[in-house]
Amino acid sequence: MKIAIVRERVEGENRVAATPETVGKLIALGASVQVEKGAGLGSRILDKDYEAAGAAIAANAAAALKSADVVLTVRRPSAASLAGVSKGALVIGALDPYGNDKDVAALAKAGVTAVSMEFMPRITRAQVMDILSSQANLAGYQGVIEAAAAFDRAFPMMMTAAGTVRPAKAFVMGAGVAGLQAIATAKRLGAVVSATDVRPAAKEQVESLGGKFVAVEDEEFKQAETAGGYAKQMSAEYQAKQADLTAAHIAKQDIVITTALIPGRPAPRLITKAMVESMAPGSVIVDLAAERGGNVELTVPGQVIEHNGVTIIGYTNVQGRIPTTASQLYARNLLAFLTTLIDAKEKKLAINWDDELVKATVLTRDGAVVHPSFSGGDAKPAAPAKADAKPAAAKKPASKAAGAKPATARPAASKSTAAKPAAAKTATAKPPTARKIAAKRKAEALIDAAAAPKPVRARPVRSKAAADADAAAKTAAAKTAAAKKPGAKKPAAKKPAAKSAAAKAPANTPAETKPDTPKGDQ
Numbered sequence: 001m002k003i004a005i006v007r008e009r010v011e012g013e014n015r016v017a018a019t020p021e022t023v024g025k026l027i028a029l030g031a032s033v034q035v036e037k038g039a040g041l042g043s044r045i046l047d048k049d050y051e052a053a054g055a056a057i058a059a060n061a062a063a064a065l066k067s068a069d070v071v072l073t074v075r076r077p078s079a080a081s082l083a084g085v086s087k088g089a090l091v092i093g094a095l096d097p098y099g100n101d102k103d104v105a106a107l108a109k110a111g112v113t114a115v116s117m118e119f120m121p122r123i124t125r126a127q128v129m130d131i132l133s134s135q136a137n138l139a140g141y142q143g144v145i146e147a148a149a150a151f152d153r154a155f156p157m158m159m160t161a162a163g164t165v166r167p168a169k170a171f172v173m174g175a176g177v178a179g180l181q182a183i184a185t186a187k188r189l190g191a192v193v194s195a196t197d198v199r200p201a202a203k204e205q206v207e208s209l210g211g212k213f214v215a216v217e218d219e220e221f222k223q224a225e226t227a228g229g230y231a232k233q234m235s236a237e238y239q240a241k242q243a244d245l246t247a248a249h250i251a252k253q254d255i256v257i258t259t260a261l262i263p264g265r266p267a268p269r270l271i272t273k274a275m276v277e278s279m280a281p282g283s284v285i286v287d288l289a290a291e292r293g294g295n296v297e298l299t300v301p302g303q304v305i306e307h308n309g310v311t312i313i314g315y316t317n318v319q320g321r322i323p324t325t326a327s328q329l330y331a332r333n334l335l336a337f338l339t340t341l342i343d344a345k346e347k348k349l350a351i352n353w354d355d356e357l358v359k360a361t362v363l364t365r366d367g368a369v370v371h372p373s374f375s376g377g378d379a380k381p382a383a384p385a386k387a388d389a390k391p392a393a394a395k396k397p398a399s400k401a402a403g404a405k406p407a408t409a410r411p412a413a414s415k416s417t418a419a420k421p422a423a424a425k426t427a428t429a430k431p432p433t434a435r436k437i438a439a440k441r442k443a444e445a446l447i448d449a450a451a452a453p454k455p456v457r458a459r460p461v462r463s464k465a466a467a468d469a470d471a472a473a474k475t476a477a478a479k480t481a482a483a484k485k486p487g488a489k490k491p492a493a494k495k496p497a498a499k500s501a502a503a504k505a506p507a508n509t510p511a512e513t514k515p516d517t518p519k520g521d522q
């Protein structure tokens with residue numbers, strides 16, 4: 001089983017798909033790893049570091065790729081560049097297939113099995129493989145750092161002998177993974193933070209991080225979240241109302257970070273030229289949606305421009321501007337997925353083509369484009385398509401807010417609220433602190449989960465039968481223990497363990513803090 005890692009060819013891409021840490025683990029799984037000379041330099045990883053982890057350094061890409069069974073990559077490689085790989089080789093990376101149908105078809109024609117990590121379902125099992133989260137989290141952080149660097153003033157309030165400096169006002173548009181991290185980072189720097197989103201679930205998360213929530217909370221807003229947790233495309237009417245509300249707010253801001261995205265569509269346009277012109281000179285906008293067309297009318301993707309004294313930062317690969325950390329997390333995401341495709345005992349690939357993770361992410365196979373979003377001309381994005389499997393959940397009245405979402409076991413807090421439907425119904429009667437704590441945990445878990453994927457152990461995947469047997473044994477043992485101790489408390493397994501686990505566990509093992517959840521949307 002030969003795995004190849006080559007230097008990224010896209011201009012300005014400094015990330016790399018494997019680190020010495022993940023190379024070592026792949027070798028422990030029975031792989032031989034070839035790394036192209038200099039592949040890690042953009043992330044400050046030297047060839048000798050890879051060698052120390054057990055990889056061989058190839059003089060060029062062709063030598064690294066020769067007879068490779070697996071190619072790990074950050075960006076989509078051209079079909080031509082993959083000449084020499086084994087027939088059917090897995091090419092795993094952020095392949096960005098939307099709008100690139102020709103390149104996807106070329107990969108199919110080249111005979112490789114292209115795997116698009118962006119389509120990884122957002123279920124508990126796959127959290128450690130979620131490249132969108134790990135990279136968006138860093139983009140949210142780095143976006144604020146870029147804003148602070150371009151801002152002529154201080155972020156925090158400072159009370160000095162020479163007088164008081166007022167804190168900067170920061171507004172975050174879109175409170176998903178990147179937005180929540182941007183809120184947390186701007187707060188840490190001392191800004192007064194507000195945020196908006198079209199999903200009701202975002203409200204408590206924003207508030208729990210200390211941000212003020214600003215949004216048009218009408219009927220459409222209450223229905224704006226798909227069962228997969230993503231935003232829906234909003235109507236023109238809603239967008240107009242949203243623009244009216246945010247226009248006045250933006251005029252008073254020093255920093256605006258935009259992160260709004262809708263899967264499979266161009267980024268929604270949230271800030272017009274007139275809104276930019278309403279801001280004071282010296283203000284800074286960072287458009288983290290620049291790669292998908294931008295949330296700001298004036299954004300020039302890939303560039304930093306100034307309009308009427310307002311700086312608009314349109315970098316298209318913000319996570320790539322913090323490449324060492326981004327590579328570290330990305331490489332772990334890939335390792336976690338690849339581990340599920342390897343039989344470590346036999347030291348070879350053993351792909352279960354029926355596994356939901358494989359089905360969701362494989363774009364091409366045996367010479368054909370096989371992904372339903374591309375092969376059949378149906379342009380529905382794959383990740384949210386998970387929602388289709390749960391129409392009932394999608395139809396639930398959104399007014400019950402986050403706590404009422406039945407299958408949303410994403411972060412620990414949502415699990416505990418979901419487990420108490422009665423409490424969710426009377427959410428207003430609950431003490432506000434409990435809800436706030438839950439929302440804070442949810443927001444923090446989302447950020448932490450994105451930041452710190454669970455380390456993957458190099459061991460074969462256990463069979464379902466073995467897991468079932470284990471579970472049965474544990475239940476029996478728990479029953480016996482309970483029977484022996486009359487009056488004893490309920491077995492710990494039945495507690496909403498997530499609560500205590502989340503509180504106790506270190507931030508870098510979030511996936512372990514969560515109870516296993518039924519397969520479904522997060």
Ligand code: NAD
Binds near residue numbers: 133176198199202262
């Ligand atoms: P995203 O990158 O698709 O979009 C960013 C944010 O923009 C979202 O919060 C979205 O609601 C918002 N948005 C879209 N249109 C908007 C508009 N017109 N105005 C304002 N905001 C707008 O989102 P994401 O970061 O991928 O997160 C999407 C969902 O997935 C969230 O509910 C998040 O909690 C969830 N999630 C789950 C997991 C997991 O279970 N493993 C991991 C990460 C995120």
